[in-house]
Amino acid sequence: MTDLDNRIVEFSTDHIPEKDRTAFWREHYGQVMLRVDLEPARDAAFVARIASLALPGLQLMDASSSPAKISRSGRFLADGNDDIIVAINRTGSANIVSRGREQSLREGEAIVLSGGEAAAFHRTSMGRSFTLRLPRAMFEQTVVNLDDALMRPIPGDRGALRLLADYAGWLLNAGSAIDQQLRNVSIRHVQDLLALAVGPSADFADTARTRGLSAARLKLAKAYIVTHSHRRDTSIGTLAASLNVTPRYLQRLFESDGTTFSEYLMAQRLARAHRLLCESGASRTAISTIAYDVGFGDLSYFNRRFRRQYGLTPREVRGD
Structure with a gap:
């Protein structure tokens, strides 16, 4: 992974002639940044939008596209990159093939893949996904067993996965607007939430739960307040309902930060x-x-x- 000065890199097919879209995507995005190939569905015009952010030890990507197959195999595997990839299927349907297995992802579900192994992500309908990528060594420090985690779907109703998606989305949208210290702390929180969503080792679970979940919820709570502060009906009750926690839990979060909700x-x-x-x-x-x-x-x-x-x-x- 590379650090592109913490800048958000965006790609869209909107202003590219339809006949050139696939070649442009392959050359400027697939081969250079993602090291994957693309095969759009033959019965529909190829459309795609991508926003990605490379940070130290973490890469985030929010992407939407028409039906298409994205694969990493052959010459792309020769680059030796064995990063761990966590793909969250936001909307639409997708099939993933790797390690001789095939899994279908429904909306909200996620799956763990290895960049060092052949894999294909086949989007079968128009949809959107959010992808996290981090070094294998960092992932192995927290997860019970990497082999068990690979190609094992993560249920969409798992609270840590939903919180991970929201928090990582906030970090991607913030981009270079946050300072280095906050960015580094946020990266660690994302890693903690990822470990909880996949399944952390016993000696890391408590640390991840207290450090990752609490910090992420506090960050999201503050973001909610910033967005809704102008509304006179904004209360700790409405905030608690939006995060699916109790008002007392939120009060303790703000108290641990040296302040109160009010x-x-x-x-x-x-x-x-x-x-x-x-x-x-x-x-x-x-x-x-x-x-x-x-x-x-x-x-x-x-x-x-x-x-x-x-x-x-x-x-x-x-x-x-």
């Missing part, structure tokens, strides 16, 4: 208000409108909390 929500609302007040043209918007737009229901309370946070009133920040 304080974190408050900080996000105040930060958004501060950004709006600093924007050009902010003087044309009433302070009360900004307060309500970021989620406050009481103007006096907003003014008090804002001054306590920033040492200035909203009008002083705006330069009135």
Whole structure:
């Protein structure tokens, strides 16, 4: 695996003539980055979209395509790469062949493959997948037995797999927007969640469960708050329901991070208000409108909390 400066690399067939799409995909993406071959279905136009992110010790890829067969064999295996690949079938249907076995993946299910062995991923309908790739040595440190894990489907209703997909998706979308320290911690959390989804060794299970699951849930909880902070009905109850955990569990997560749900929500609302007040043209918007737009229901309370946070009133920040 290579580190491409932590940049998201994207590919789409949208602006490529239909007759050139397969050759372009093979040359610019399949042969160079993925080291695989592509055989589209003959009865449908080939369409595909891919976003990938290479990080130290981890590669993430979100891809959708029309029916097609992606295979790694022959000359591609000669590169000696034996990374472990975890393919999550988001939508549609797919068949996987490797080690003389064939498995069908339904929506939400995943499977573990070895980059050092011949394998084929046959998408039989239009669909989307999310793929994680990491060094074999790193994978072997956590899983009971690699041979047992290979070509064994992971049920879609396994909580750790769903959380892994959500967390890895967040990391891919964040890309270079997060700093190196947070990125390194996030990579470790992904590895922990992966171990739990596949089946960790006994001496690693507790570590992965406490470090990976808790950290991932806290990260997703914070992301939910950032997205929904402007809604006045945002509560620890709605957040707990979205993550399928109890409100008390969430309170303990925030307490372990040195804060509370309420304080974190408050900080996000105040930060958004501060950004709006600093924007050009902010003087044309009433302070009360900004307060309500970021989620406050009481103007006096907003003014008090804002001054306590920033040492200035909203009008002083705006330069009135």
